[in-house]
Amino acid sequence: MGVQDSGSSADNEYPDGSVRLRNPHIQLMDQDILYHLALGSESHDLVSMFGDVKFVCLGGTPKRMEQFAFSIMDEIGHKLPAGTTLLDISRYSYRYSMYKVGPVLAISHGMGIPSVGILLHEVIKLMYHARVRDPIFFRIGTCGGIGIEGGTVVISEDAVDGLLRPTLELPVLGKLLQRPAKLDKKLARELKSLASAEDPYDTVTGRTMCTYDFYEGQGRLDGAFCDYTEADKMHYMTQIHKAGVVNIEMESLSFAALTHHAGIKAAVVCVTLMDRLKNDQVLAPKEVLDEWQSRPQILVSRYIKRYLSMKGRLSLDGPGGSMCVKSPRRFKLVQQESETYD
Numbered sequence: 001m002g003v004q005d006s007g008s009s010a011d012n013e014y015p016d017g018s019v020r021l022r023n024p025h026i027q028l029m030d031q032d033i034l035y036h037l038a039l040g041s042e043s044h045d046l047v048s049m050f051g052d053v054k055f056v057c058l059g060g061t062p063k064r065m066e067q068f069a070f071s072i073m074d075e076i077g078h079k080l081p082a083g084t085t086l087l088d089i090s091r092y093s094y095r096y097s098m099y100k101v102g103p104v105l106a107i108s109h110g111m112g113i114p115s116v117g118i119l120l121h122e123v124i125k126l127m128y129h130a131r132v133r134d135p136i137f138f139r140i141g142t143c144g145g146i147g148i149e150g151g152t153v154v155i156s157e158d159a160v161d162g163l164l165r166p167t168l169e170l171p172v173l174g175k176l177l178q179r180p181a182k183l184d185k186k187l188a189r190e191l192k193s194l195a196s197a198e199d200p201y202d203t204v205t206g207r208t209m210c211t212y213d214f215y216e217g218q219g220r221l222d223g224a225f226c227d228y229t230e231a232d233k234m235h236y237m238t239q240i241h242k243a244g245v246v247n248i249e250m251e252s253l254s255f256a257a258l259t260h261h262a263g264i265k266a267a268v269v270c271v272t273l274m275d276r277l278k279n280d281q282v283l284a285p286k287e288v289l290d291e292w293q294s295r296p297q298i299l300v301s302r303y304i305k306r307y308l309s310m311k312g313r314l315s316l317d318g319p320g321g322s323m324c325v326k327s328p329r330r331f332k333l334v335q336q337e338s339e340t341y342d
């Protein structure tokens with residue numbers, strides 16, 4: 001099977017901006033159970049729960065995404081009804097965590113391509129069932145930098161695998177399915193323009209390598225096994241750096257390939273935890289790591305705030321000061337399950 005390119009994300013969209021489900025079987029099913037999200041197309045009113053979503057933000061850990069949900073709530077001035085708090089909508093899946101703050105969904109994706117791939121299948125179907133239009137997906141992550149110091153924010157221009165191929169490979173029915181891993185270049189540029197000269201850290205763009213492993217797959221010398229020398233590692237790191245790779249992580253390939261196939265605009269923003277030309281271990285103290293992890297969130301928050309204010313949707317004049325909707329159906333005020341009484 002050759003690489004199957006479904007075109008650019010813009011070419012891919014239906015004229016009304018709905019998310020493209022490239023699966024004829026779904027429409028024929030009585031119900032669709034989004035098993036790992038603990039949601040279903042019949043058991044839940046997905047349109048009223050999620051129809052107003054515009055931004056889907058994914059990141060590795062439940063804690064990071066909960067923190068992001070609370071911080072974006074402050075940033076966009078979204079108020080919860082008195083006596084309510086944010087709840088993990090997918091808590092009964094015991095797999096992923098999902099929080100909803102007005103038009104923003106924050107979901108944890110776990111580690112690696114299989115975990116983020118399963119989640120993306122279900123989140124893309126969720127967008128379809130909820131009739132969300134033109135959603136924008138972000139991955140807010142951590143990574144190892146190459147030739148850049150810890151704490152640097154990297155916006156991915158493209159994603160490649162450990163062999164520098166911009167393609168997600170998946171064995172399907174005994175054949176190798178290949179899908180191009182493409183990110184939205186304009187979105188990456190817009191994000192870059194939101195980095196401020198006042199930020200006490202650098203924000204760069206570049207090529208991201210996505211691997212199937214944290215240790216040997218990323219050429220570390222500190223795994224349980226290692227069959228190469230430090231010189232071999234440095235040779236590889238230098239070669240990939242010359243090929244434009246500035247950071248290494250473990251989800252961007254699947255994230256880019258599946259969003260592109262669905263016609264969804266997507267960007268990957270990660271903070272580096274170390275410079276892999278200098279060391280392999282995560283040595284920074286916890287408080288430093290926590291602050292570093294907030295940096296991609298800050299950039300994505302700026303994008304969301306700017307988008308909403310440009311669309312006139314940052315408005316506090318709705319009931320209880322909640323985000324209120326000026327026009328389209330997808331921005332109507334809804335009582336979210338994430339805001340139920342706890």
Ligand SMILES: O=P(O)(O)O[C@H]1O[C@H](CO)[C@@H](O)[C@H]1O
Nearest residue numbers: 059060111112141142249250
């Ligand atoms: O910080 P997150 O989003 O989990 O991403 C990175 O961290 C994990 C490895 O520690 C991998 O999942 C890698 O991609």
Ligand SMILES: O=c1cc[nH]c(=O)[nH]1
Nearest residue numbers: 142143144248249250
């Ligand atoms: O080096 C790193 C750091 C975070 N995540 C990765 O995948 N690699």
